[in-house]
Amino acid sequence: MFKIVISGVNLTDSGKLSVLQDCLNALIKIKEHTELDITVLVHNASLVDEYKDHIKILAFPDIKSSWIKRVKFEYFYSKKLSLQLKPDLWFGLHDMTANVVCPYQVVYCHNSAAFYDVDYKNFFTDIKFTLFNLFYKYLYRINIKRNRYVIIQQIWLRKIFEDLYDVKTIVAYPIREIFATTSGPESIAKLDLHFNVPTFFYPSFPRVYKNYEVLFDAVKILNKKGVQCQVVVTLDGSENNYAKKIADTYRHIPNIKFIGLQDRQSINELYKQSHCLVFPSKLESWGLPISEFKEFNKPMLIARLPYADETVGNYNEVSYFPINDASKLAVLMEQFINGTIQYDGNSALQPADPFFNNWDSLMTFLTDRKNY
Structure with a gap:
């Protein structure tokens, strides 16, 4: 035993x-x-x-x-x-x-917080993350x-x-395999979402490094051009100070849907219903939504950072954008919507053993x- x-x-x-x-x-x-x-x-x-x-x-x-x-x-x-x-x-x-x-x-x-270059103008916006950034490197050592x-x-x-x-x-x-836990559409019916327009999904807990700003600024660019889309994010402003700041700044934009944190069944159903994943995060030890969304064989727009290449692995329908470039992201989103996008594609990296x-x-x- x-x-x-x-x-x-x-x-x-x-x-x-x-x-x-x-x-x-x-x-x-x-x-x-x-x-x-x-x-x-x-x-x-x-x-x-x-x-x-x-x-x-x-x-x-x-x-x-x-x-x-x-x-x-x-x-x-x-x-x-x-x-x-x-x-x-x-x-x-x-x-x-x-x-x-x-x-x-x-x-x-x-927890990769210790290895992030903190933007100190947001020092007090997410004080928990800031403290992790300052001290976790030493807690790991103990x-x-x-x-x-x-x-x-x-x-x-x-x-x-x-x-x-x-x-x-x-x-x-x-x-992990997620199809077995995928629920029916009733799990998200209460969220008042409309999937008859191109829908971009970004599921993530709101932290300062999650970089919602670049996505929302891209939406503003598309709206000025009259390009129709829906962007769904899993925050509502109640989660922490950063979430409140983001929601207060962008809530007036009608096609950004602030749905709050969701259980796994609802997230899986949103993967199924959405048309494209956007993942602009500046820091991840993995980036679980990327590998989960891959199972639905749908397009993804991902920040160009080292974690992303490894998480995406072998995948054709993926394109990358610079992490702070809302204009480039807006271009990719518009190209996806009108069917002219040329995907970058990605090849898997192979870690040395021991690896699972x-x-x-x-x-x-x-x-x-x-x-x-």
């Missing part, structure tokens, strides 16, 4: 929660033919209620209320917990390396050499981690003792 603890107490929403869900889905498949004892540590048991017949769930609802409590949990309480649970592997899914006692330890690092493997998502992050921390890394792509291109293969590797 291989005993594994999955620590995900800080994963509660958006793409972060999908990391926990995809990890558990892979483990449950492995459990069908391998003896596994799985314990998951979460913020709230309801987040993983669908897995309760297959795993043990321990909830810690107070951890996210302050950074002091998070630090106490990772560096003090987790040691006590590891002595009680006696796992073979402690797998931390949220960047910080816990102080635990067990034979094997692995950490999954997917206990990092305790890990047998450090899991990162792309080649550019592998180089940073190996240079800064001198650790052994695994590149693991967070790719999905959760199933990663977790198969991590639950096999011979790999330690």
Whole structure:
């Protein structure tokens, strides 16, 4: 029996929660033919209620209320917990390396905030992100050499981690199959969207580096020219100060649809109904909407940055634009609408081993003792 603890107490929403869900889905498949004892540590048991017949769930609802409590949990309480649970592997899914006692330890690092050049005019707009940017590089360093493997998502992050921390890394792509969870159109009926016009979709939690401004400025250019389209974004202004600033600035534009955060089923249905993905983000450890949207074989307009090439992989119907060039993006959007766009296309990069291109293969590797 291989005993594994999955620590995900800080994963509660958006793409972060999908990391926990995809990890558990892979483990449950492995459990069908391998003896596994799985314990998951979460913020709230309801987040993983669908897995309760297959795993043990321990909830810690107070951890996210302050950074002091998070630090106490990772560096003090987790040691006590590891002595009680006696796992073979402690797998931390949220960047910080816990102080635990067990034979094997692995950490999954997917917060790239520390490696972003902050625009300090927005220092107080998203203070949480700014603090991450200032301090996460040092939080990563604490206990990092305790890990047998450090899991990162792309080649550019592998180089940073190996240079800064001198650790052994695994590149693991967070790719998942999504068709099975696609819901019917009733999941988005309440959103008052109209797919009879060309619809561009940008699903992302609002952070200062998500670069909504370049997309919205491109819409303004198209509107001045009388080009009809609909742009759907998953914020409504209530999420944080940055979201409020963006919504207050652009809400008067009628064909920008501020629909707020959505569950995974609704996001999948919006992928299905939308005509083109726009992804202008300035920073990603992966860029999950890109790989998800690819499964629908639809066109994408993506910011030209290193993360994008690796996430897009082999794909023909993709074109790139400079991250701050609203005029270029507007040109691409108009060309898509009128059917004259000439796609750039993209070819996959191949990371050096150890490398896994999905959760199933990663977790198969991590639950096999011979790999330690």
